[in-house]
Amino acid sequence: MKSVKVGICGLGTVGGGTFNVLKRNAEEIARRAGCTIEVAQIAARDTNPKCDTTGTPITADVFELVTNPEIDVVVELIGGYTIAKELVLKAIEHGKHVVTANKALIAVHGNEIFARAREKGVIVAYEAAVAGGIPVIKAIREGLSANRINWLAGIINGTGNFILTEMREKGRAFEDVLKEAQALGYAEADPTFDVEGIDAAHKLTILASIAFGIPLQFDKAYTEGITKLTTADVNYAEALGYRIKHLGVARRTDAGVELRVHPTLIPADRLIANVNGVMNAVMVNGDAVGSTLYYGAGAGMEPTASAVVADLVDVARALSCAPQGRVPALGFQADALSELPILPIGECESAYYLRIHAQDRPGVLAKVATILSERGINIESIMQKEAEEQDGLVPMILVTHRVVERNIDDAIAALEALDDISGNVVRIRVEQLN
Amino acid sequence: MKSVKVGICGLGTVGGGTFNVLKRNAEEIARRAGCTIEVAQIAARDTNPKCDTTGTPITADVFELVTNPEIDVVVELIGGYTIAKELVLKAIEHGKHVVTANKALIAVHGNEIFARAREKGVIVAYEAAVAGGIPVIKAIREGLSANRINWLAGIINGTGNFILTEMREKGRAFEDVLKEAQALGYAEADPTFDVEGIDAAHKLTILASIAFGIPLQFDKAYTEGITKLTTADVNYAEALGYRIKHLGVARRTDAGVELRVHPTLIPADRLIANVNGVMNAVMVNGDAVGSTLYYGAGAGMEPTASAVVADLVDVARALSCAPQGRVPALGFQADALSELPILPIGECESAYYLRIHAQDRPGVLAKVATILSERGINIESIMQKEAEEQDGLVPMILVTHRVVERNIDDAIAALEALDDISGNVVRIRVEQLN
Numbered sequence: 005m006k007s008v009k010v011g012i013c014g015l016g017t018v019g020g021g022t023f024n025v026l027k028r029n030a031e032e033i034a035r036r037a038g039c040t041i042e043v044a045q046i047a048a049r050d051t052n053p054k055c056d057t058t059g060t061p062i063t064a065d066v067f068e069l070v071t072n073p074e075i076d077v078v079v080e081l082i083g084g085y086t087i088a089k090e091l092v093l094k095a096i097e098h099g100k101h102v103v104t105a106n107k108a109l110i111a112v113h114g115n116e117i118f119a120r121a122r123e124k125g126v127i128v129a130y131e132a133a134v135a136g137g138i139p140v141i142k143a144i145r146e147g148l149s150a151n152r153i154n155w156l157a158g159i160i161n162g163t164g165n166f167i168l169t170e171m172r173e174k175g176r177a178f179e180d181v182l183k184e185a186q187a188l189g190y191a192e193a194d195p196t197f198d199v200e201g202i203d204a205a206h207k208l209t210i211l212a213s214i215a216f217g218i219p220l221q222f223d224k225a226y227t228e229g230i231t232k233l234t235t236a237d238v239n240y241a242e243a244l245g246y247r248i249k250h251l252g253v254a255r256r257t258d259a260g261v262e263l264r265v266h267p268t269l270i271p272a273d274r275l276i277a278n279v280n281g282v283m284n285a286v287m288v289n290g291d292a293v294g295s296t297l298y299y300g301a302g303a304g305m306e307p308t309a310s311a312v313v314a315d316l317v318d319v320a321r322a323l324s325c326a327p328q329g330r331v332p333a334l335g336f337q338a339d340a341l342s343e344l345p346i347l348p349i350g351e352c353e354s355a356y357y358l359r360i361h362a363q364d365r366p367g368v369l370a371k372v373a374t375i376l377s378e379r380g381i382n383i384e385s386i387m388q389k390e391a392e393e394q395d396g397l398v399p400m401i402l403v404t405h406r407v408v409e410r411n412i413d414d415a416i417a418a419l420e421a422l423d424d425i426s427g428n429v430v431r432i433r434v435e436q437l438n
Numbered sequence: 439m440k441s442v443k444v445g446i447c448g449l450g451t452v453g454g455g456t457f458n459v460l461k462r463n464a465e466e467i468a469r470r471a472g473c474t475i476e477v478a479q480i481a482a483r484d485t486n487p488k489c490d491t492t493g494t495p496i497t498a499d500v501f502e503l504v505t506n507p508e509i510d511v512v513v514e515l516i517g518g519y520t521i522a523k524e525l526v527l528k529a530i531e532h533g534k535h536v537v538t539a540n541k542a543l544i545a546v547h548g549n550e551i552f553a554r555a556r557e558k559g560v561i562v563a564y565e566a567a568v569a570g571g572i573p574v575i576k577a578i579r580e581g582l583s584a585n586r587i588n589w590l591a592g593i594i595n596g597t598g599n600f601i602l603t604e605m606r607e608k609g610r611a612f613e614d615v616l617k618e619a620q621a622l623g624y625a626e627a628d629p630t631f632d633v634e635g636i637d638a639a640h641k642l643t644i645l646a647s648i649a650f651g652i653p654l655q656f657d658k659a660y661t662e663g664i665t666k667l668t669t670a671d672v673n674y675a676e677a678l679g680y681r682i683k684h685l686g687v688a689r690r691t692d693a694g695v696e697l698r699v700h701p702t703l704i705p706a707d708r709l710i711a712n713v714n715g716v717m718n719a720v721m722v723n724g725d726a727v728g729s730t731l732y733y734g735a736g737a738g739m740e741p742t743a744s745a746v747v748a749d750l751v752d753v754a755r756a757l758s759c760a761p762q763g764r765v766p767a768l769g770f771q772a773d774a775l776s777e778l779p780i781l782p783i784g785e786c787e788s789a790y791y792l793r794i795h796a797q798d799r800p801g802v803l804a805k806v807a808t809i810l811s812e813r814g815i816n817i818e819s820i821m822q823k824e825a826e827e828q829d830g831l832v833p834m835i836l837v838t839h840r841v842v843e844r845n846i847d848d849a850i851a852a853l854e855a856l857d858d859i860s861g862n863v864v865r866i867r868v869e870q871l872n
Contacts, residue, residue: 025584025726035651036583101762118767127762131581137727139581145769146580147565147573149470150459150747157871216778217469217770224780237793237864240835244819246791246868253869255786260779262786269791269837269868275733276871278712287871292459293571293734293744295872299709300730310727313584322764327756328535328561330764333552335579336651344650345694346658352689352696357680357703359671385678401674403703430671434680434703435687437591437710437721438729 006039008320011069014081015048020055021309035340037317039324045069070095080104089113096120103315105132111206111222129315134207135284137307138300144214151290153215155255160207162282162302163191163198164250169280172238200229201265208252228266241269247277350410359430361397368424375418379411397426440473442754445503448515449482452539454489455743469774471751473758479503504529514538523547530554537749539566545640545656563749568641569718571741572734578648585724587649589689594641596716596736597625597632598684603714606672634663635699642686662700675703681711784844789868795831795860802858809852813845
């Protein structure tokens with residue numbers, strides 16, 4: 005099997021996550037990509053205690069990695085503008101493909117970097133630069149390519165969303181929540197990029213370019229932070245049926261493109277108004293598809309690595325497959341499908357909602373509880389209503405913990421055989437979907 | 439510029455939508471694809487009153503189209519298993535790439551079709567087969583390729599979700615809402631495929647295969663419909679903090695794969711529990727990325743066409759571009775970027791939330807309203823609170839209709855100049871995000 009050789013620059017949070025995901029999921033990734041993706045070298049000043057890099061060559065000099073003739077793809081995860089830019093341009097110069105998670109670099113220097121990449125015939129991929137693990141760059145560049153995009157709006161800074169969620173849910177003041185976010189590691193010691201909207205403006209600049217087909221123009225983005233928001237306004241907004249979110253909004257009008265980051269009232273029943281905590285979401289509205297939404301973790305070690313590695317798979321597929329076989333029909337190579345069996349429903353596991361109509365007499369609940377516990381079924385919650393007028397039966401509603409379905413089938417048969425129970429037991433599955 | 443020649447089989451809802459989107463967005467699509475996508479022939483028994491097909495050759499014989507040597511890509515939009523299967527296999531035999539929206543065909547005959555396509559070196563694309571315009575096939579096959587997928591769960595039948603939404607929100611009975619759905623055209627005269635979960639099981643079968651890398655096994659999917667759900671259970675679920683949704687669930691366990699479609703209680707605060715009406719959403723949980731969600735229109739003329747045409751762009755890019763240039767960095771070809779200007783914030787349009795602290799005396803509201811109306815600013819809602827204890831000021835909260843920002847800036851300056859107004863006016867933008 006062919007192997008694509010990768011060099012990782014930077015072994016911090018995202019670099020470490022990328023290394024770990026490539027290692028842990030090596031087999032799954034090879035089944036998808038049709039080739040192996042091998043970390044041939046790492047450039048980092050320090051090791052990462054969360055990574056076992058035994059066996060992988062490490063250099064302290066990123067420029068040594070970038071010029072290493074063995075390496076096909078350079079992964080830039082050091083951040084910032086200066087060295088990162090030099091490093092990426094040098095990698096391109098040496099004919100390497102580049103994967104980066106660096107939103108600031110792409111938003112500010114992307115036009116120049118992409119032009120050099122075109123000249124040299126290499127790919128520069130940057131899915132991880134916007135909304136972490138959510139494949140929203142791919143959704144817009146490829147999934148919605150039929151559409152004239154009308155507008156997009158995103159919660160694209162997790163720190164800001166965490167602060168606003170806490171302000172709303174707990175009535176806390178901005179400064180107070182910011183301190184907690186810093187303690188939790190969600191916000192930097194200098195939180196300016198997050199709370200003043202600069203990070204969001206970097207990401208919005210990128211999204212607007214791929215949505216409308218315009219050059220990157222970060223310097224023209226309007227940026228307003230959340231530092232001046234008060235709990236009074238959060239509460240008034242709530243009373244009017246709105247939530248306040250820190251949004252990046254890009255809209256196409258006849259006159260041009262609106263490109264703006266600011267706190268925004270959104271009707272509380274919109275899906276995006278219910279995206280809370282550090283989570284990210286981007287709405288994209290196209291003339292054919294209407295409104296779509298993409299939701300997930302916008303930052304963090306492995307969510308961001310998920311996007312970096314997906315870019316690596318894209319590059320590997322481009323390098324090693326014929327165009328018509330680039331993405332196999334089922335996503336995995338045809339000769340690498342698994343024989344994992346489909347389980348019969350009796351072997352599936354779920355929690356269950358049960359509705360039982362019981363006679364209103366003592367001891368029924370004890371009998372029901374005994375039947376369930378004998379089959380290893382634990383009760384999570386129970387609700388008993390008053391007797392119904394006509395028949396004197398008491399509706400008893402139970403929600404169980406997770407259990408294999410055949411045990412529930414067996415319990416239902418035993419319950420229905422009780423004299424105290426009338427008619428069939430209603431059974432509906434329950435999933436937490438965490 | 440190169441041209442990729444497409445033949446559309448079927449000019450019903452989706453076929454008509456595909457034709458119209460390709461025509462209306464021809465320029466935008468060419469800017470993205472790097473080539474034009476031309477409808478060279480249509481096979482249809484009837485014309486579609488929503489399509490102006492003047493100038494496009496039409497045949498009544500799909501097999502004439504499929505063997506037409508001019509055509510590069512056959513778009514199968516006739517539906518069903520029998521003729522559709524024959525047609526797709528014949529197209530592959532003749533070396534044509536195929537794009538289809540036919541979930542039943544892929545779920546039941548996909549293994550055979552994909553094997554033939556591999557032998558002939560052609561692409562079979564089917565994004566439109568699952569969740570209409572939402573690019574969820576692409577998200578799983580490419581966007582999440584770094585992950586070992588743990589589970590996925592989707593609302594993937596709009597008719598069923600419409601019925602459950604109406605039952606919950608309006609306390610209506612299943613039969614009653616089904617009749618309305620049929621009258622509105624959401625449900626077929628024979629609603630079996632929708633309400634018994636067969637349509638959802640087709641789609642779930644496809645999603646599970648691409649998530650776990652297993653062959654398509656529709657016959658092993660457990661399928662339970664929504665016909666037996668009562669409003670009593672919908673209400674009890676609500677009282678326990680849950681919503682009932684008709685979900686397709688696929689989960690990887692050590693023993694195998696759970697593949698099941700059934701009504702499901704979900705905690706009411708989950709994002710997917712708040713996907714209402716005919717909308718679709720799919721949650722995908724991967725070991726690196728965690729939980730992600732994809733939301734949009736799951737059916738309809740142009741949403742489905744959006745996915746069909748995105749597949750055509752994918753095929754066109756594979757045929758006409760070098761691998762490293764398949765998807766241009768900004769999604770549009772570098773020489774096709776637009777010069778659309780970024781608007782200064784004063785030229786952007788939004789609705790506004792204004793908080794004004796006014797003296798508690800007569801005539802203030804009239805002055806405020808006059809200042810706004812003189813600048814063409816209409817008030818959507820107004821909320822006046824009691825005077826605050828300390829200073830006797832009355833907080834007055836206004837939400838305006840949409841207006842250009844410079845008019846609001848001007849109004850705020852005028853408001854702040856009033857003797858009756860204390861301090862600065864708080865201004866937050868409002869977006870409906872429909």
